[in-house]
Amino acid sequence: MKTMIITSSKSITLKEFLALPETKPAKEYINGKIIQKPMPKGKHSTIQTELSTAINLTLKSQKIARAFSELRCTFGDRSIVPDITILQWNKIPRDDNGEIADSFYLAPDWVIEILSPEQSQTKVVKNILSCLDNGTQMGWLIDPNDKCVFVYFSQHKPLLFEAETDILPVPDFANSFHLTIGKLFAFLLE
């Protein structure tokens, strides 16, 4: 249940961290510390894959927004890798030739985290709150074990969704995307 913090004898700057090679699972840089994400297991991987697909089926096809799995987002003094980052279409960084850029120096518009059994929920909630402080409109925290979702908002208090028929709230830009709790966790039964 402890977050794995990779200690080093000397502290490292954000710039030095970003120059390091990427690893699997990804490392995150938070308040000067390097933190290793847990290795995703079956439920985590299934929800991450299916939910990204479902979001893109609605929002990407309409060029409204796009969901990215394991995308490194660097903003403020941290560099994090949310399980799913959703960005509005016109905010996606692109190279001059129109290709998706490699580096994303911004916070997600909508961030989705999926708990792993050994993961520190504290670290995940901290990441969601730091996103909300940096312009993210909404954060979902999915607990596959408990079959519930906490939705964190930029303004008001978080809400809990756990009834099968509960429709999950989405940011305004994503209001053509509809998902119930029942359908979300039914991904695990497919």
Next chain:
Amino acid sequence: MKTMIITSSKSITLKEFLALPETKPAKEYINGKIIQKPMPKGKHSTIQTELSTAINLTLKSQKIARAFSELRCTFGDRSIVPDITILQWNKIPRDDNGEIADSFYLAPDWVIEILSPEQSQTKVVKNILSCLDNGTQMGWLIDPNDKCVFVYFSQHKPLLFEAETDILPVPDFANSFHLTIGKLFAFLLE
């Protein structure tokens, strides 16, 4: 990390649950399920004891409010036992002879939960949100391992406090009580 749910072959009503003998650690009744609280360990017990004492030193002595450790609070469809329940003085149930009553059918005014290493943070956040939905003004979620406190409000989004000099927010009625993050976790070094 899994919440211990005590399953029984037949479901049980809140009234039936309340008729059962108390156990240690306490059991909670949430959405028709009986959930066993984890056995408190050293850090949990220390913070629970010292923080209750500190709050009472200020608020009880002025008859403003009173902190209770491991008090069963029954409201809505649940019966929970927060680590620390703080109630304003005039809301504390008393018998006709003025003694503190045995049963508390109300939500805390201010609720404090302290994470245990094996505890499901999901279950604790659910309890805090259900308190806020039932009139609780503020909820603290203390992570002794991570040395941080999430403060949940009845209206706006949660805030994270982790710097030693951060002064923790309190409900209006408790504004004579002051505590920094540094002093809170210094209880563990005494």
